[in-house]
Each structure stands twice: as C-alpha cells, then as structure tokens.
Amino acid sequence: DGLHARAVAAGKKYFGTEISGYVMNDASANNIAKNSQDFGQYTAENEMKFDALEPSRGTFSYANADRIVAQAQANGQIMRCHALIWHSQVPSWVTNGRFDNATLISILKNHIANVVGHYKGKCYAWDVVNEALNEDGTYRSSDSVWGRTIGPAFIPIAFKAAAEADPQAKLYYNDYNCDKPGAKSTGAQNLIRMVKAYGAPIHGMGLQGHLTTGQVGSASQYVSNLQAFANLGVEVAFTELDIATPSSNPNFNQQATDYATIVSACKQVAACIGITTWGFTDKYTWISNSYPLIWDRNLQKKAAYNAILNAW
C-alpha cells in the first residue's frame, strides 16, 4: 500500500516525485524515494535541463541524469523527463550567443535529437516545452531566447523534433498557473491547438501545480479545467505539485485538505493520468521558508500523507 499503489488502484498510471542527486546522496531520504509503493515515477529536478545536459555547444553530459534513470529502472519506476526547451536554466552559450533564427532553430533541433535520442524508450513522457506563456495567456517573448529569436514557431518545431527522436514518448506542454480556469489556462489550450495546426504531435498538458495552502479551494474548478484539456484530445497530469505553507506558521491540516482536493480532482477525470510532487520532504524543497511537501524535515509523514492515501 502507498501513494502510488492507491493511485494505480484508482485507475491512474502513477503517483510520483521529483528527485535529484543531492537527495539521493541522503540515504534516509532516498529510502523513501525508493519505495515503489509510494512512488511509481520520478522527474529529475535539474539534471535533464538544457544547461545540465549541453553545458557547451555540442558537448553532452548525461552522467547525473543517468544516475536518476538507473535508480528508477532498478525500482520499476517510470520517468517523466523534464524539460527540453525552457527560457530558464539555458546555458550562457545559448543566451549570449546572438544566434540568428536559422542557427537557433538548428541548435534547438540538435539538442532535442541528442537528448531524446539518448533516453529513447526510457521516458514515459517528455516535457518538450516548459513555461512558454505569459500570465495573460500570450506567448512569452522578450524574456525567452527561444521566443524572441524564433517566435512561437519554436514550439511546434520542438514537438516535431521530439517525436522524430522518440515516437513512443508522450509529448507534453508544461506550465504553472494553468491549474484553474483562467486566461493562462485558455492560452495553454490555444497553444495545444496551435501545435496541432502546425501538424506536430502533442499528447499531454502538464499542470505544474505550485499551490498555496488555503488558496486551493474546491475540486470542481480543477475538474472543469482538467476536462477542458481532455476535450482537446490530450492527457493531463499534475507534474510539480507542492502546496506551500510558511515554516513560521504552518497549517498542516489545511495543507492535507488541499492535497486531497487535488487528488480528488484528478481521480474524477479519466484523462488525468497521474500526479507528481516536486520533491517529497520539507528537508529538500525549492520553496524557501516553506514546508510544502508530504514528509517533514525529519523524514516523518505529515497529515498530507494519509489525506492523499484516502483521497484516492
């Protein structure tokens, strides 16, 4: 029994976690991550990002990411692979290179061909494009080297390149603040239509789900949002769920209720195939001064654990 076992019993593909090399170096924490009853899936926190994998042009560095994939395979856990093209964590040789449109397109295609080729058959899904939208649902451009040099066409170009390198992988668009209906969620739906209009494959919408305790609200708004994506013919997943509560004044019961709300919403929509949390212990979280996860700093289960178990 566990978080993943319950998700599978509810007809889902996985409950998973983000993990990274420094967490794996903490043997007690890593023992939690290795329990395949709780976690059937991993996402690498930083190890598969552009700057980690292609630190200089044409030189690929796979060892740190391979270590995560190897642990997943040893435990029978699947990988969501994250993330091919993002405006952040891009190496300076790309952002400062002043490449023209055609050259940057070839850099993008070469990166995707190498990386997706290296992991061919090992990734259930790829986050092909991450965070390409502004909050109002328009395409990000000035603060993205991809958007400002290539324009929104970089998005379908990336999906086509990923599909060529691994035809079996589910190809996702992934973003934050698309969890509920609103301008950015509508923008993501338009982005999916745009990719399809270019004749490129897109199979999934990743809802990051970086949420705040007490602001989650009711399941129904998440259900209708998930359904709106499902209506476009793509699957949906919560890909980076964490629910912040301040370490100075945490509210773990409300946090447990909020985790259960998201699980319940996913359970209610067939196209929602799984949930990944962005880490599992408050000992290792990217959100400073917060206790957003399911195990506490001492690696003990919090109220959220049983709330999730019972919500499946």
Ligand code: XIL
């Ligand atoms: C975060 C990592 O957790 C941090 O270690 C890193 O410094 C910045 O990126 N959206 C994403 C993730 O898609 O890749 C981000 O991960 C969190 C927000």
